[in-house]
Amino acid sequence: MTTIATLGSHCALQVLKGAKDEGFRTLVVTERKRERFYRRFKFIDDFLVLNRFADITKPNSISFLKKRDAVIIPHGTLISEVGSEEVENELHVPIFGNRNILRWEADRELKEKLTREARLRSPKTFSSPDKIDRLVIAKLPGARGGLGYFLASDAESYRKNLKELQRKGVIGKNTPVFIQEYVVGVPVYFQYFSSILKNELEFFGIDRRYETTVDAIGRIPAEHQKGLLPSYIVVGNSPLVLRESLLEEAYQMGERFVDAVKKLVPPGMIGPFCIEGVYNEDAEFVTFEFSARIVAGTNLYISGSPYFSLIYDEPMSMGRRIALEIKNGIESKSLGKLLT
């Protein structure tokens, strides 16, 4: 009997609750320090307790998971704590979705390649601080939730802010920094589910991130902001719905993304993904990131999203949608299509 497993972090609760609702056995892979936390939830049947997440590739872990016929639902923590290469090459357990794409999310150049292929409008990038001619945001590699990101208006403010963050130890001396145009606009994160069984793209929901301290500065009058250097650490998410006339474009972006993945990263996009960007002053959507797996913003909709209530008659979280797809795969004897 298939067990649905995931790393204890990020969106594990909704994934495992959704799996239980669809009738699966559930398993959390948890770091020892958080075992007690996950023991609180009755819908988790099984525990693989590790010292650190990276140990999931060890033979003992693999055999523990294989014995339980586990399918792993990948999320951001799998990428950031185990590593996309390790997942690709050493995690010898079936993964729901396309394990090859996780690398594309973690690598800035691959990411840009896929974004271009999907014809998603992107911010300008700057190869050197000296070329900065507008407001930019400097980003660090990896999926660590915005830690160390900073703003700059020119080469001088770039160097000043970089030094300040290096001094604080937030950024290492040799950390590569990626400089991107800061598009003035409201952040919107589009959450999709790509069903290869139904050959259909479903639009799940929308969120915006709640980031410290950048979402705090708007509450501080300009005169008290002197010296403030905002940080971009994600601590949560808040819900949004979109103007209906913009929804069609959101579907189209999602479909172009699915097409691009099919072309560049076989066997294509399986399951949840997210396109992340802002609407600029012309109400054009500019994409600055994507996530080719479930995002934590879906935690908003554990009891169902407005958009999924247009499609499903019972409350359907993204976690449950994944489990439903796996159940449909098993019932139609096409589970193999969903796993890599």
Add this chain to the structure above:
Amino acid sequence: MTTIATLGSHCALQVLKGAKDEGFRTLVVTERKRERFYRRFKFIDDFLVLNRFADITKPNSISFLKKRDAVIIPHGTLISEVGSEEVENELHVPIFGNRNILRWEADRELKEKLTREARLRSPKTFSSPDKIDRLVIAKLPGARGGLGYFLASDAESYRKNLKELQRKGVIGKNTPVFIQEYVVGVPVYFQYFSSILKNELEFFGIDRRYETTVDAIGRIPAEHQKGLLPSYIVVGNSPLVLRESLLEEAYQMGERFVDAVKKLVPPGMIGPFCIEGVYNEDAEFVTFEFSARIVAGTNLYISGSPYFSLIYDEPMSMGRRIALEIKNGIESKSLGKLLT
């Protein structure tokens, strides 16, 4: 058999899903370019495909709708794309609600008249830029979602910003501009349903708009804001609940509005409407707009709003509430009271 119809935009999905949930046939009037989008949704039975929405008043469209016994649910797109006069005089198909009031929403003077009659506290207006003596917001006519609105502190900054937006082509040379005091306060949109069958006002929910770029500037430190001219284009909505001690006043404002419409625009307020404003620093509500029909902010609550869950035991969207009213009208042989 009655078919519930609406224009494919704004809040069409919730309106038609709600109609289907109450057992109606459903019909979307869609522009050709969006037909494929609306075909995605299984709860839409029928399609009237037009080159542009304004063609809905053509004889072919009218006869298509009449043949299906269609009742049209009006929303913002009907007003902005077909026009309130055309809806009043040329759209010879029954409309849910009071078709005469749509004109009042589109006409600044009528709007002010109704607002006064309802004794809603309003911002000061300025007949000329030279009279500006405080922070103001300049607004353009129509329901185009805040496009071209701008801020000014005095005549000089008014002229500078107006010129800038004319230069960009956002505002035409001869577009009339309406100058309103900018009340510093938090935006709150109150959504109501006026049932003339039950002779009762129901409070449905609250939202705030999510506008680009004005909801983006709070994330930019003051020192990086030089030269930023915020725009006010609505791209979505986010949910709110109100302090319970303020809820009674919200009901009273809604009731005064219903009374004012009964007096000035027979046969009165039928179905959904919205009062839009801010709470100022004294926690007084100042109204700057109203919408005498369903607003897009209700899209937040497709699977039910917190306030309607106090009244209804199953998830009830505003779209479904409309359909329920029509169903009750049919069952009690008083449908005629709901249509104009």
Add this chain to the structure above:
Amino acid sequence: MTTIATLGSHCALQVLKGAKDEGFRTLVVTERKRERFYRRFKFIDDFLVLNRFADITKPNSISFLKKRDAVIIPHGTLISEVGSEEVENELHVPIFGNRNILRWEADRELKEKLTREARLRSPKTFSSPDKIDRLVIAKLPGARGGLGYFLASDAESYRKNLKELQRKGVIGKNTPVFIQEYVVGVPVYFQYFSSILKNELEFFGIDRRYETTVDAIGRIPAEHQKGLLPSYIVVGNSPLVLRESLLEEAYQMGERFVDAVKKLVPPGMIGPFCIEGVYNEDAEFVTFEFSARIVAGTNLYISGSPYFSLIYDEPMSMGRRIALEIKNGIESKSLGKLLT
């Protein structure tokens, strides 16, 4: 037969709706001016109409409540309008929860003592304006929703702003003012339910407050902010979910709080409470307040919260959770443990 009663304000609607859903008779204690408002809601069975809330301690009120076997659910209005001492000594009707702790919430020193005992990280406090060496927020006593709070960067701006608010009549000449470090970070309010019957802490949900005018200033460009003095009056709440990796710490803070109450305020924490603070730039949670009873932010989740949908299979508001606990208390003949 037990009647669930509460003061008509704050969160009365969800409390009484939840009580009705669990099969209780319901009673609202309402001021005369709001009687009509509460009569709108069919789930309210009984009305105790007073000229002012403070009259609830009068013999007539007490006997009215006793006759109906009423249990009072305390909330913020009970503290601010009746007074924690009066509730403790003169309200001779059973209260759900620990009536002794209400005083701790209203008294700054007791509050700090409990916060310390719970090892919650706190902002620095300043005993005199002359000691201000960073951005601070000045707060007034009581639970009046942020009225009269103001910011200052040094002794000079403190005195200027204090005078301005005294001149406006917002702050009295002799009102004591509490000066607290303003921690730059995003506000997060954690809502818990402590079940002494199950001996378990449940995490219910998260909100942030919506405050006028401070949540309005982020929409005003820096150049237009001159002279703005933000106020902090709560008019509503908006929903949030938390990054899952931060959720364990949220549980731990809640448990330390429950332990601290057990030690300092017997018989301990019974029912809902809230820990209120911000995540600073290091993503550390800094607590600035707690509420040892239901908070109005739970009004967001009248039809269920994301986190409670992990625990309960039907929509469960905080109001309903309270009623369920009382029902469980009655059924297990341990109601006495829940009342004081």
